Amino acid sequence: MLYAVRFLRSAVAALARLAHALISRALLMSLCSPTTSPATAAAPAPCWQQQLLHPATARPAAKKQVHVPLAHDDGKDQSLQLPLQAAVLSSSSSLPPAPAVVVVPAALKQKQLVAPEKTAKAPRGRPPRLAIPPPVACAPGLDPFGAAAERETDVVTELEVQGDGFCLASRRGVRHAMEDGYGVITDHTIGGGSKMAFYGVYDGHGGRAAVDFVADRLGQNVAAALAASSRHRHHHQQPPEPWSPPPPRTSDEDEAAAGQVDAVVAAIRSAYLTTDREFLTQGARGGACAATALVKDGDLYVANVGDCRAVLGSRGGVATALTSDHTAGREDERRRIESSGGYVSCGSSGVWRVQDCLAVSRSFGDASMKPWVTCEPEVSRRRLTPDCRFLVVASDGLWNKVSCQEAVDVVAGDAGTAASSVGSCKELVAMARNRGSRDDITVMVVDLQRFLR
Structure with a gap:
């Protein structure tokens, strides 16, 4: 698990550096490339061309402030001024323009490039642990249920x-x-x-x-x-009278x-x-x-x-x-129960019950x-x-x-x-x-x- 986290952090840092490099190059090309539109034909030459035409008298190129939108922690886009400086690699006019070097403050660089650690999550599909109370201790011969x-x-x-x-x-x-x-x-x-x-x-x-x-x-x-x-x-x-004859025995x-x-x-x-x-x-x-x-x-x-x-x-x-x-299945018992306001029913098991409850009537x-x-x-x-x-x-x-x-x-x-x-x-x-x-x-x-x- 530790090696996986380290690998993930390295990959995220590499992707962040690559993204910043691509953004910086695109911004430099858009700012320093000559325009051919009529409205901008009289615009002064870019800084790297002036250095190539007059290398002795050219002054050091001024640092340009470029606003690059970055995503902040609160979810809103805020502008950050990044200094861009062009370096001349050769005096030949045929050489392509030098890539820009993006200088990022250390605090922001650490904040942007360091990938946040993922919080540990509970494994899925595992039920929570059951807390089984210990058995009730009671005296010998005493039932805990009364x-x-x-x-x-x-x-x-x-x-x-x-x-x-x-x-x-x-x-x-x-x-x-x-x-x-x-x-x-x-x-x-x-x-x-x-x-x-x-x-x-x-x-x-x-x-x-x-x-x-x-x-x-x-x-x-x-x-x-x-x-x-x-x-x-x-x-x-009634006791019999002394003078009366005994009653007939049969009836x-x-x-x-x-x-x-x-x-x-x-x-x-x-x-x-x-x-x-x-x-x-x-x-x-x-x-x-x-x-x-x-x-x-x-x-x-x-x-x-x-x-x-x-x-x-x-x-x-x-x-x-x-x-x-x-039983509730007896016909005479069913009639007796129904005449007294009750009812009998037969469940899925085939057993007849009184009020869906008792099997005997x-x-x-x-x-x-x-x-x-x-x-x-x-x-x-x-x-x-x-x-x-x-x-x-x-x-x-x-x-x-x-x-x-x-x-x-x-x-x-x-x-x-x-x-x-x-x-x-x-x-x-x-x-x-x-x-x-x-x-x-x-x-x-x-x-x-x-x-x-």
């Missing part, structure tokens, strides 16, 4: 549970935190000596706030609603059974809506889907909101889906999506028979890659009873992951035969 992030990252990546009459396997997807959860209540006694068992799998979105709250509160709210319904039913039941038992089923279904719906209202009062963001199973008095009640699913495995190996996913939480996304569950009831072997309850991380029949085949092929080990649950999780599932996967298998023994 307590909420610390709580979410504390959830284990993989989970295996061997419980009383059920087993579970769960594995985190590629997200920053595990957003699946579960809840179980076994052998809970309700008023009147009736017992119940409750199982639930939950799939959160937008953080763990909703899934943690629902996993903790929904089972308790179901038990509380069933207890309140039982007290209300016994309080309004009264059928009505009583139907009334009890309706009461349980109403209690489950009330518990779902109560849990949703309680979570919304917390002011937390996010939401959660759920699929739950309640076993009471030999009946199986299955409820769901969102895309978690419960599938029944029978003794013959036939799979029966007991729930239907609540029912869930806990999601305060910004109310009232289009409701928490009203769909509840179904089935009488348990010896053919009912097990129940598979899982999040959509499994069902997006594994069909209902494939899940039942895997569990039915497990050695021993359906809930004897977590091997079948782990196999289903591995199957979904090998097929490309990137979501959180949670699989629970409930042994239904224990409620018939």
